[in-house]
Amino acid sequence: MQLYQTLFSRFKEMYYASVTIGIIASSCAGSVAAMLILMNGYGMWHMLQLFLIVAVAMTYNTTVLAQLRPRFVFNTLLISLSASIVVIAGYVLF
Numbered sequence: 001m002q003l004y005q006t007l008f009s010r011f012k013e014m015y016y017a018s019v020t021i022g023i024i025a026s027s028c029a030g031s032v033a034a035m036l037i038l039m040n041g042y043g044m045w046h047m048l049q050l051f052l053i054v055a056v057a058m059t060y061n062t063t064v065l066a067q068l069r070p071r072f073v074f075n076t077l078l079i080s081l082s083a084s085i086v087v088i089a090g091y092v093l094f
Helices: 003-013 015-039 044-065 072-094
Strands: none
Touching: 003 015, 003 072, 015 044, 015 072, 044 072
């Protein structure tokens, strides 16, 4: 919990810079995850995974554009990056 509080306080201090870097990181991680999904096939399961990754990445962008509270934006960034990293790790390792 201490790590979360430290990261959130840094995120909140430099909100606009953090949001910008977050958009770049979320988009890059999401695009790598989408590429790996599409490299492995075009079936219904792959399209569902692709939809979920794109939806989560776009949700972060939406929270930024809607100017929601910094804590909600930060949590959405963590969810977006976590989802993309899990998919990337799943396709690279297995």
